[in-house]
Amino acid sequence: MFQTRLRHEARMPLFHLTEPAESESSIDVHRTFAPKPTLRTALLKIVSLALALSTALMVATSTDSPVFELAYLTIWSLLFALLYQITSIGVMLRLSRMEGCEKKERLHWSTKIAWATYALASTLEATVALSYWPLRLAGVVTDPITYTNFMTHGGIALIVLIDGSLLCKIPLRLKQVLLPMSVGCAYTMWTIIHWKLNLGNPHTEDFDTIYEILDWQKSFRLSLLQSFLLTFFVIPVMFLGLWAVSTKNRNTLEDTDEHDHKVVCSQKTVDLSLVEADDDVWNADINELEE
DSSP: OHHHHHHHHHHSOSSOOBOOTTTOOBBOHHHHHSOSSHHHHHHHHHHHHHHHHHHHHHHHHSSSOGGGGGGSHHHHHHHHHHHHHHHHHHHHHHHHTSTTSSTTSOOOHHHHHHHHHHHHHHHHHHHHHHHHHHHHHTTSOOOOOOHHHHIIIIIHHHHHHIIIIIISOOOOOGGGGHHHHHHHHHHHHHHHHHHHTTOOOTTOSSOSSSSTTOOTTTOHHHHHHHHHHIIIIIHHHHHHHHHHHHTSSOOBHHHHHHHHHHHHHHHHHHHHHHHHHHHHHHHHHHHHHHO
């Protein structure tokens, strides 16, 4: 099953709706990016966005150097999560006004943006969370556990994954692994630029690097190895795990057609029962007249 899906997705573009040939179905854009009931979905997404925005605000106001917070990969992932939540709400509102009009049309650019930002946010948030807590248990990270610390290293990840995997059931595509990997490459370049320009770290006097364990000056080879493993091993493995989860229970047009067929059949059954009831009444009236 997975081999068939891997071969299928390897041949397809970055964003596509078709499922493997054996299933003969495609993704239902409306049920995926604008699940019903619309009001419940909108409220859940707005609450999620409010939590992420409040977390970002608390991060910015809890330090004397809020601009330097942008140097951390944790904040990069938080920004992608915010971008996903904002674009997903916009796409949901647009699709809710166009019910039934785009099921077999090409993907709108806004839907592609929401899809891409979900692939980025889910993978990066999961990577940050599953990297932070083992380091903390090992004693490498000793920051106090606060609400902001929890939200930026796991809380936002849970919100994004519940939204995308359970509420919307957004399918990740194999080639979309290139998106978070490109962010990993960009972040590596940023850490090198930070080192070369000697920008320092205003949050501590113990070291000048962004992360203490990533010191290009003292250990270039070790830092290069760490960055390589993050970009070309940790991120792809994290993405493949999320991709495997997303292959289960997707919203497809085949499921929608089956649901519509059941509704039609049930309506026909009701209509037939009414006809039979009318026939019984008519026969009873005829019998009374004959008597």
